[in-house]
Amino acid sequence: MTLFDGSYPFYPNTRTPFPFNTTLVLIISVFLNVLAMFILILPGIRGKGRFFWLLRVITSLFIGAVILSVNFTRDWEIGWVTANTSYKAFSRTMVNAEIGLHIGLAGVNITLVGNPVNQINETINYNEHFAWHLGADYTCIYADSLAKGLPSPILYVAEKFSKHSPCGVHSQYRISGHYTSVTLWLAFCTWLISNMLFSMPILLYGSYMILLTAALLICSLLFFSVARNSPMCTIRFGPASLQTVYGASFWLTLATGLLCFLLGLGVIILNSVQPEKLKLVFNLSEEGREEEEEEGPVQRSLRDKASSSEQDMLLAPLSEHCKVMITQL
Structure with missing residues (x-):
């Protein structure tokens, strides 16, 4: 490396940047694989519950992927x-x-x-x-x-x-970044707990946890904004200066927090106003009613005949016992 071969001293060959973040690719691929597995079992769900079930899965996986990904974005x-x-x-x-x-x-x-x-x-x-x-x-x-x-x-x-x-x-960005990351990990944990509560199902407590997830996401934005609003030296290159604004990860986190807030609030309102519709969204309506709607007249008549014959078989010993008691009297 000398001036005679076109390169200045003390400088190695030019390094090209890596095209993408491998951590983000790994996270996105994992969530896409989980979504693909859920889609494979989608045909096994009957009736209107199939659409609501798919909507819940996509929304939940989107929230989890965003919370986990923004921890590693730059x-x-x-x-x-x-x-x-x-x-x-x-x-x-x-x-x-x-x-x-x-x-x-x-x-x-x-x-x-x-x-x-x-x-x-x-x-x-x-x-x-x-x-x-x-x-x-x-x-x-x-x-x-x-x-x-x-x-x-x-x-x-x-x-x-x-x-x-x-x-x-330096210290402002370092400390605020640390607390923002910790808050996002807490939000990821509350997101997992809300999914477990919704699947048990304990809908009201699940809505409380999704509201807590929204609150943690908003708190993470506040922690980062502390460093963003701190006074910073001007970065100048001649007459031009470098100005910074909030990036995509900040706005995506804000949108996800608002989405969690609306979902939690919507579940609470439906649970108090129209609980039957909420049960329909979470596939908790009566299964027998859905089966009767899908059965044809022939299957329904056969099922009724089978139930009547079972009742006759159960009542036959009782009738014989009554006859014996009458003859003894």
Whole structure:
């Protein structure tokens, strides 16, 4: 690596970012497999209960998948800016690139994509993760990035979130991310308990647990908002500055919390106003009535004849006993 072969000293070959998050792929595949297994047994459910049963399964799996997935996503807060910036230290070479910031619960992802990607005989396409969860050492990760010789824009943004930065946002994001993750795990546990209560079935207590799930999801958003609203140093690249907004994971968690709230409230209202309709939704209506509706006239007459013959067989010994008592009298 020398100036004569087109690369600056202390910089290894360009690393390409990994295209997707393997943890999210694993979670989504597990929930899709569970949904496929439920669909396989769908033909065994009779009548109108089939539609309500499928709707309950899809809704419940969606809520569980969202609660579990947002723990590992890295887009709770996002920001990007396109600017002309220096590419490497000790060099005046400028590149036009898009700098992206993706903040998650366990760390921050910083992306650098050239516009175009191939500039100054290099492929400018970086995606670096800097973890700050309780088991990680952000300072050590940042020092390793300096030793690797990552591009200057990535190091500049990563230094804003370091422990010794004058911005002072490291501890806020680390603590709020930790408590947000803990609250989401509690919400996942209450979601499991609500499913068990609905299947037992104890509908009223299941609705209470789904309301508790909604409350925990809203609390997780409040915990993260504490760090989001804390004062942060301006990240500038010449005249342009990098601004951040709430990402997809934040809004998806909010939508899921509102959905849980509406579901829990709806079950409570139906249980007090129209319990029969609630039993129909949860397939708790009388099974004999459904069987009579599906039976034809021939099967119904045969069933009636069989029941009458069984009654005659039960009453025959009683009639003989009455005759003997009458003759004795």
